[in-house]
Amino acid sequence: MSEEQAKSATPIRKIDIDIEYVKKTLLELLAIPSPAGFTDEAVRYTCKQLEDFGLHYEITRRGCIRADMKGRIYSPDRAIVAHLDTIGAMVKGLKDNGRLEIVPVGTWSSRFAEGARVTIFSDETQYRGTVLPVKASGHTFDTEVDTLEVTWANVELRVDEQAFSKQDLVSLGINVGDYIAVDPQPDISDSGFINSRHLDDKAGVAVLLAVAKAVSEYKLHLPVDCHLLFTISEEVGSGASAVLHQDVAEMVSIDTGPVAPGQSTDEFGVTIGMQDSSGPFDYHLTHKLINxxxxxxxxxxxxVFKYYRSDSASALEAGNDIRTSLLCFGADATHGYERCHIRSLQALGQLLCCYIQSEPTSKHDQYELGPLTGFSHLPVGDLQTED
Known part of the structure; x- marks a missing residue:
């Protein structure tokens, strides 16, 4: 048997990713503010990790990363994507009382913003502050604190400087459009739970980097080229729209899976998304992952997720003719003070390691336009036709 044939016959190995590396990397990523539109430093950090594993990578003009892991053949190749950007906020106005009117970056509720410690990034410096309801003092407003409507118009940012008027804010150099990053406040319990803001999707990024580490350390032979993609604008909708190239035939998105009443997702395994608000994921790729x-x-x-979209949706909306799927780590209180468990991250890593060792979902995918011969079937019994 030739070396090439031996590689082709190599069975899939179930690999446990380095969970200590995942925790270390996650904490380092969480320490880097990266609301959508403010992601350069998170990009630089991720590129350094890829360099440590000897992976070639390129970045787009705005900072999306595409790293390459070579396989036995180059086409039809695959991609795995996670996003570096998080939710955050931006200064909308300078108020006469010396506080800041703010608006969200990404989609999240002002209920989760109340009480958050934040950093304001002005043109010249940084300031600390707290997001509070406009009626925050219980000793003054009594029950009005409880009846205040939950809306971004009813919160304001208190800056930790001597700022008691609009002019004071101007003197500090704070401007409309300044970015606001919300403190993650990470905490890892002895029982394996990870509590933090921005686990979406920095936990996914940490797992994907751990998969790259496993490929390097275990010297895994990949049947087909696999691209690791890190996007910077998933939270505002454009995500993976500009980092793919025409050769990619199938793409797996990594993201958070909401643990909540009415959902099947839990915090102790990997969840395969069957459909989100943008529609169903590819039947064949999804069932390959299940198998x-x-x-x-x-x-x-x-x-199935109702109020949810991922990098897969933006890739398809950009006109890419690819199979897409969604893999999730289970997270409670998504886009709030989130919680996941190490076992979910471990299961996600195991599945990704198996996936990158597997053969392409369909050999027919080598064609952008091709014959019917070799095209896929669905399990519909007597309705199937011969090639």
Whole structure:
């Protein structure tokens, strides 16, 4: 048997990613503010990690990253994507009382902003502050604190400087449009729970980097080229719209899966998304991932998300003709003070390692336009036709 044939026959190995590396990397990423539109330093950090694993990468003009892991063949190749950007806020106005009117960056509720410690990035310096309801003093407003409507118009940012008028804010150099980053406040318990803001999707990024580390350390032979993508604008909708190239036939998105009443997702395994608000994910790629979980004993669930979209949606909306799927780590209180468990991150890493060792979902995907011969079937019994 030739070396090439031996590589082709190599069975899929179930790999446990380095969870200590995941925790370390996650904490370092969380310490880097990266609301959508303010992601350069998170990009630089991620590129340094890729360099440590000897991976070639390129970045787009705005900072999306595409790293390359070479396989036995180059086409039809695949991609795995996670996003570096998080939710945040921006200065909308300078108020006469010396506080700041703010608006969200990304979609999240002002309920989760109340009480948050933040950093304001002005043109010249940084300031600390706290997001508070406009009626924040219980000793003054009594029950009005409880009845205040939950809306961004009813919160304001108190700056930790001598700022008691609009002119004071002007003197500090604070401007409309200044970015505001929300403190993550990470905490990892002895029981394996990770509590923090911005686990979406920095936990996913940490897992994807751990997968790259595993490929390097275990010297895994990949059947086809795999691109690791890190996007910078998923929270505002454009995500993976500008980092793919025409050769990619299938893409797996990594993101948070909401743990909540009515959802199947939990915090102790990987969740395969079947559909989100943008529509169903690719049947064949999705079921391939489900079967990999079954074959390799990976704890998993399936779920459908109503108020949710990922990098997959932006890739398709940009005109890419690719199969897409969604893999999630389970997280409670998404876009709030989130919580996930190490076991979910471990299961996600196991599945990704199995996936990158697997053969392409369909050999027919090598064609952008091709014959019917070799095209996929669905499990519909007598309705199937011969090629």
């Amino acid at each position: 990999l979980c079954k074959e390799h004993g990976i704890n998993h669930k399936r779920d």
